[in-house]
Amino acid sequence: MSSSLPLASVGGAIEFIFTPQESNVTGGKKVGGFDKSAELLVGHLEVTLLALALALIVALPIGLYLGHKGKGELLAVGIGNAGRAIPELAVIALVASLIGVGTRNVAPALALLGIAPIIVNAYVGVRQVDPATVQAARGMGMSELGIIRKVELPLAIPTVMGGVRGAALVIIATATIAPLAGVETLGDFILNRNVYGENGLLAGAILVALLALTIEGLLALLQNRLTSDGLKLKTG
Amino acid sequence: MSSPFLIAAGGQVGEGFFRERSSGTLPCQAQASHLFCWDWARENIDRYGTPTVQHLEIVVLSVLIGFVIAFALALLAHRRRQLQPPLLAATGVLYTIPSIAFFFLLLPVTGFGRDTAVIVLAAYTLQIIYRNTLLGLANVPASVKDAARGMGFTERQILWKVELPLAIPEIIAGLRVAVVSTIAIATLVVLISAGGLGTEMYGSNLNFPTAIIIAAAIVVLMALAFDLALLTTQRFLTPWRRARPL
Numbered sequence: 001m002s003s004s005l006p007l008a009s010v011g012g013a014i015e016f017i018f019t020p021q022e023s024n025v026t027g028g029k030k031v032g033g034f035d036k037s038a039e040l041l042v043g044h045l046e047v048t049l050l051a052l053a054l055a056l057i058v059a060l061p062i063g064l065y066l067g068h069k070g071k072g073e074l075l076a077v078g079i080g081n082a083g084r085a086i087p088e089l090a091v092i093a094l095v096a097s098l099i100g101v102g103t104r105n106v107a108p109a110l111a112l113l114g115i116a117p118i119i120v121n122a123y124v125g126v127r128q129v130d131p132a133t134v135q136a137a138r139g140m141g142m143s144e145l146g147i148i149r150k151v152e153l154p155l156a157i158p159t160v161m162g163g164v165r166g167a168a169l170v171i172i173a174t175a176t177i178a179p180l181a182g183v184e185t186l187g188d189f190i191l192n193r194n195v196y197g198e199n200g201l202l203a204g205a206i207l208v209a210l211l212a213l214t215i216e217g218l219l220a221l222l223q224n225r226l227t228s229d230g231l232k233l234k235t236g
Numbered sequence: 237m238s239s240p241f242l243i244a245a246g247g248q249v250g251e252g253f254f255r256e257r258s259s260g261t262l263p264c265q266a267q268a269s270h271l272f273c274w275d276w277a278r279e280n281i282d283r284y285g286t287p288t289v290q291h292l293e294i295v296v297l298s299v300l301i302g303f304v305i306a307f308a309l310a311l312l313a314h315r316r317r318q319l320q321p322p323l324l325a326a327t328g329v330l331y332t333i334p335s336i337a338f339f340f341l342l343l344p345v346t347g348f349g350r351d352t353a354v355i356v357l358a359a360y361t362l363q364i365i366y367r368n369t370l371l372g373l374a375n376v377p378a379s380v381k382d383a384a385r386g387m388g389f390t391e392r393q394i395l396w397k398v399e400l401p402l403a404i405p406e407i408i409a410g411l412r413v414a415v416v417s418t419i420a421i422a423t424l425v426v427l428i429s430a431g432g433l434g435t436e437m438y439g440s441n442l443n444f445p446t447a448i449i450i451a452a453a454i455v456v457l458m459a460l461a462f463d464l465a466l467l468t469t470q471r472f473l474t475p476w477r478r479a480r481p482l
Contacts, residue, residue, distance in 0.1 A: 173334030
């Protein structure tokens with residue numbers, strides 16, 4: 001199968017991002033350009049950050065608690081496996097048809113996709129902490145909450161952040177199809193080919209890929225900052 | 237897995253569904269707000285045959301290709317350690333690019349259809365399979381390799397008869413993650429006209445929950461079936477792990 005429209009070029013797509021182009025589909029009407037790209041980028045970031053924050057608030061305490069108690073391994077791992085099997089397209093389509101459109105409805109749905117990797121990694125990370133370390137902390141009179149916050153979480157940071165990065169990726173990726181549920185994200189360029197044309201399609205793909213790589217890079221930096229120097233010595 | 241259904245059940249399951257069942261006159265697909273229309277499901281289950289087969293074909297092809305490449309890369313990196321960081325970075329970048337963006341980045345090169353879908357999905361599996369294979373090989377105790385060497389095994393024999401069999405649990409764990417996530421992501425190939433179960437979630441079906449729920453259920457069941465099959469394969473291939481010390 002081949003495209004019925006003229007194929008896009010990288011040059012054309014990059015021009016599309018910065019200056020409005022006469023679309024080859026809508027006949028002379030100018031589409032795209034820097035303002036539109038920026039607007040969609042902000043929309044994409046908005047729904048992504050909101051969903052990631054929601055996922056963190058729900059999943060991090062559950063994962064840390066289960067890991068600390070050493071209970072619910074089946075639950076934590078089961079959630080992780082099941083989470084991977086959820087078809088993203090179905091989530092967005094069902095939200096749109098059953099609950100409603102807009103950021104308010106889509107962000108919680110995206111958060112659902114991010115919950116699984118965060119719970120699993122927080123659980124695994126805390127379980128990997130040496131029990132002798134936890135015993136020592138308890139012997140020094142630390143409260144259970146203090147142990148989670150000051151001993152287990154810092155030692156588990158690399159694994160926990162691995163989960164956060166996984167969650168961020170799946171949320172950014174799925175936010176690309178959020179326009180199906182009425183949230184304007186960079187996916188608009190991709191899904192509305194009859195408005196933006198082939199250059200818009202490629203421009204959208206480039207912007208989404210760059211956004212994902214940038215966020216991943218920033219989270220890797222954050223992980224590096226949050227990891228205690230002692231842990232870096234041990235691994236390095 | 238059940239989350240979308242739970243959310244839906246909260247708001248919608250009540251009046252619409254049961255009223256429709258009792259009246260029995262309106263074709264219930266006309267009502268977008270229905271959670272699930274059994275009559276439609278019974279009459280239309282046939283239409284899922286072709287998309288399911290397409291979906292299976294795409295997933296199996298992608299994972300096979302991804303496995304062959306990742307496995308070869310892992311063996312190479314196992315021998316030449318200096319290749320490990322660049323290969324991890326390269327497969328990591330491929331994994332980071334959202335699949336939808338990846339499909340359309342390839343569009344100018346490979347066009348619409350199955351080729352593009354398989355390339356992207358295969359690229360997506362590389363990192364997890366590569367990383368797990370390498371991890372499995374690294375976890376083989378040095379003493380075991382020494383013993384094999386002492387028994388006169390060549391390096392090649394050690395790799396195929398000692399290291400790889402002992403790495404099977406990690407390799408299959410990687411394959412399980414790769415297969416399950418590929419089955420879910422393959423719903424998106426409908427966006428590049430490559431078929432699959434996504435066809436029943438997108439387009440005219442976008443506002444008809446029943447069609448979407450059936451397609452999603454098939455996807456989840458398929459993932460579960462593959463996961464179980466691989467788990468069984470692993471138990472079959474590693475009989476020594478079931479042995480209990482006397």
